[in-house]
Amino acid sequence: MEALKNRVLRDGKVLPGGILKVDSFLNHQMDPVLMRDIGREFAARFADSHVTRVLTVEASGIAPAIFAGLYLGVPVVFAKKARSSNVPGEVYAARAHSYTKGNDNQLTCAKEYIAPGERVLVIDDFLAMGEAAGALVSLIDQAGAVCAGIGVIIEKGFQPGGDKLRGAGLRVESLLTIDCLGEDGTIACH
């Protein structure tokens, strides 16, 4: 996606610790036209995957996921983040560590919103260590449903999440892959 690449190169900021800050257009302030185009691109890439549902996680996955669901014609569910490890029995739950924030979250989804046998497309904004995506796939597994694929906006290609998920046989589509974040602020991506 050329529009995404150009925006990241123009407005993305490299912070210490290999963090790419894109909160001017993606995960605090959001560009609705870009979000729409991203969702449409996900829908196109997974058009033949017989997707019955989109699953994402609050908060920054919601905007791209709602457009993906709109263009695929399927409902969208966002998993909720809970700090507590006490989760009620009527939800599926899986733990995801956030390396950026240095904490663990329980991702939860009400059992009624993923049915056995469904084909669920996972959408998220970032893929780095693969913690959030892996937890979402776990929720799908717990439901007896199938992960039809994983669509991420930005993959950090120098971190192992993408390889780990692909190695597990999952189809991962990244709209942009970051090859390197330079200490001088340069961003290499494709």
Next chain:
Amino acid sequence: MEALKNRVLRDGKVLPGGILKVDSFLNHQMDPVLMRDIGREFAARFADSHVTRVLTVEASGIAPAIFAGLYLGVPVVFAKKARSSNVPGEVYAARAHSYTKGNDNQLTCAKEYIAPGERVLVIDDFLAMGEAAGALVSLIDQAGAVCAGIGVIIEKGFQPGGDKLRGAGLRVESLLTIDCLGEDGTIACH
């Protein structure tokens, strides 16, 4: 909005404590077509309000807000919820009590994403006591910007938030107003 009213009457569930559960189509599982139509309706109602930005709060405000921003042609910002009262200096912050969850949140927005003089439309899913909307208006005030209006999907007309905000001179547009939630599960709305 007839489609919204019909959906609430069909799928909404009344829980003890005057809680209307709509997580099958609005704030856990989401119907993308309904979200789009809601966003388009907000954009139509505030078409003459010279809106320069939409402000909502994570997580369930994001879907209606992104569509409102798309149809209005303006950027969307979601305020973040932080449990801690320690907020960094580069954000605006305002406290909102959640009567549903029984806790306080600090809603924060990076200062760079609301500029002085802007006309900001607040979008949220529910209006009951007016805590979240009031906190979002406070963020706008702190920025030296103007609240161009408040659009909520569902207003609990039997709770004081709407009157409070309107009494303060703010324009509040609710797509559906709940008149009464019966103990037998009936929902009266218009």
